[in-house]
Amino acid sequence: MSECENDPAVFSSDTLPSDLRFMATLANGYLGTRIYSDVIHMNGVYNGEGGNCCRADIPSTVNVRLTVPDESTAKKTYTLNTRTGTFYTTKETKDFLVTQQIFAHRSHVHLMVLTIYVERMAISKKPFTVEIKSLFDPHSQNIDFMRGQDFMEAMYIHGETLIPEVKGAARQSVHMISMPLPESLTLLPNEQSGSWQFLTAVADTEEQVKECFVEGQILVQSDQLYSSHVSAWAALWSESCISLRGCSKLNQALRGCLYYLFSALPPDKSTDFQYIGLSPGGLSNGGNGEDYFGHIFWDQEIWLYPVVLAFYPRLASILLKNRIRTLPAAKSIAAQQGYLGAKYPWESAVTGYEVCNEDIYGLEEIHINSDISFAFQQYFYLTQDLEFFRKEGGWDVVCSIAEFWSSRVTWNPSEMCYDIKGVMPPDEYQSDVTNSTFTAVGAKYSLQFATEMASHLQIEVPSEWMEIAKKIKVPFDPEKQYHPEFDGYKPGDIVKQADVVLLGYPLMYPMSPQLRKNDLVMYEPVTDPDGPAMTWNMFAIGWLELKDSTRAQQHLNKCFTNIQEPFKVWSENADGSGAVNFLTGMGGFLQTILFGFTGFRITKNCLLFDPIIPEDIDELQITGINYLGNVLLFQLAKEQATVVLTQCYEVQGMALEVVLRDSGEIFVLDKDQPVSFRLGPGKIQTRCHTDSSELSTKYYLGNELCFLL
Secondary structure: EOHHHHOEEEEEEOOOOOHHHHHOEEEEOEEEEOOOOOEEEOOOOEEOOOOHHHOOOOOOOEEEEEOOOOOOHHHEEEEEOOOOOOEEEEOOOOOOOEEEEEEEEOOOOOOEEEEEEEEEEEOOOOEEEEEEEEEEOOOOOEEEEEEEEOEEEEEEEEEEEEEOOOOOOOOOOOOEEEEEEEOEEEEOOOEEEEEEEEEEEOOOOOOOOOOHHHHHHHHHOOOOOOOHHHHHHHHHHOEEEEEEEHHOOOOOOOOHHHHHHHHHHHOOOOOOOOOOOOOOOOOOOOOOOHHHHHEEEEEHHHHHHHHHHOOOOHHHHHHHHHHHHHHHHHHHHHHOOOOOOOOOOOOEEEOOOOOOOOHHHHOOOOOOHHHHHHHHHHHHHHOOHHHHHOOOOOHHHHHHHHHHHHOOOEEEEEOEEEOOOOEEOOOOOOOOOOOHHHHHHHHHHHHHHHHHHHHHHOOOOOOHHHHHHHHHHOEEEEEOOOOOOOOOOOOOOOOOOOOOOHHHHOOOOOOOOHHHHHHHHHHOOOOOOOOOOOOOHHHHHHHHHHOOHHHHHHHHHHHHHHHEEEOEEEEEEOOOOOOOOOOOHHHHHHHHHHHHHHHOOOOOOEEEEOOOOOOOOOEEEEEEEEEEEEEEEEEOOOEEEEEEEOOOOOOOOOOEEEEEEEOOOOOOOEEEEOEEEEEEEEEEEEEEOOOHHHHHEEEEEOOOOEOOO
């Protein structure tokens, strides 16, 4: 394998992984496929009822194998270029170079493209023929496809999923038009090179798929199909990136994580489809019996959302809007279980009803509710987008979750506190426990944030919410000075994954450095070494908070065993088992850099930072951090930090400044004017703090300044 030391964005190898589950994936938020897989998946298209619900398989038109003369002597290379979101297979002989290129178009998201290039490497008057073996079969185990009338000499098939997610619901439609593949392609004696493009369009209506296919053909004819795709990826990387000098292995791992996460998201612009959300295995995976069936969990809000929010608040709002859309189903679940408000499912697909195939998780792993509320809270603190809560449904979710917790707690007269009984904590080795610490803190935050938001919106809510929040029991052992995972937890009991350590980050639960350390020391040796990939990143962030970069590095290094070569595809478990293209693990890894190395914390009034740069890193650069509609670039070296305001709004009283904690120095941030200071803790805030009345007149979202009517 070539490590591509000079280009961390390119992963190349002369062999394929022995387990083809670890092939690279291509996606654009609407379509996704794994290279050499026989299926494509489409955003929001699932088949099966309840716990049998999974992503529906659409037959892949880009699963093609090429054979060249002298195949056995040809040099083969397989390359994922994350810079352009493109996969290449090349076969080279002394006479010819054949390249097979595949991409899911980044901006024209209904298009999947296969291109074949042939180039002579030597002077020859002989024809050269490439044989094409397509594994396309216009049938599916999940969709009743039928052949329609050809369109523009291309095959048109359409069908509906077999079984709806909920009884009585409509089946989902899929329409696909694909250019036919010949059995071979020939470069004639008088031709030095040749290229052939094969276009596939997928949509949920006949009208739309035909429109998209025509758009694709126009791009082909104007020679803009690939260039427009490359331009879209270039714009994305210029807006948001994490890069470093000093550790090429880490740099490549970061690039891979960002690529797979970004490719699972839709473009950061208005789209013609409703994005459903992020599942642990991404859009390319999640068929029947694999990769959690493509369902959406807490993985989205806790492990992936923080990275999306920091770079793309608008996309973060789309993830939240899906929770708004499915609120009626969450309310129905709560009512069925005998509670007020809304209870979100542990696993969801399109409808918002529970699709987990084991009842215990849906009934007991209720921290999903507070995970969602916390995501709404972080969004508000980063954007001050009050209209999102006032007019777009955000308040309804926050309020409904608070109502749920107010009815879910039980008063404990002997301890004069509120208990939360019968739950499963993030540590899924436990169930039916009382007062899961993580669940309790999340419930407390949900009630507090709902009360805070009600004040901004001038809505009256029950005063009991704050009283309950104040008295929810958060287990604490005064003798050992640590947080037990739940009432009755015995020190030494094995823990599946990150649980109590999440109190420090991302929840930022107030505690002394010593208590934070005690929690880390208590749970570090008893956390299952074979547990899921994201766990060790939370220990790393904890030790980075405490400025112990050595121990943090030990945990970060554990994550590399989950990265499967050569295309940097993560497995859920270190032995390669579990979900593949495991975005959850990648999200945790990215957070170690984005929030651990930098010390970024999104708070009510400011963006905190407290960077620490490990010994093997010379410089860390983060491009595209959003705060109140402004965009920031951070360069962090051993002794110095530099902040550049790359995009801003000239709004009176809302300019940003850097305030250093130790010295009290203040630096005003002016557009494109770097501000440098000695590495250390501080915050970024507005020069004139906005009071609650001003919040009702203006807010920031992405790169737009919006005024409320």
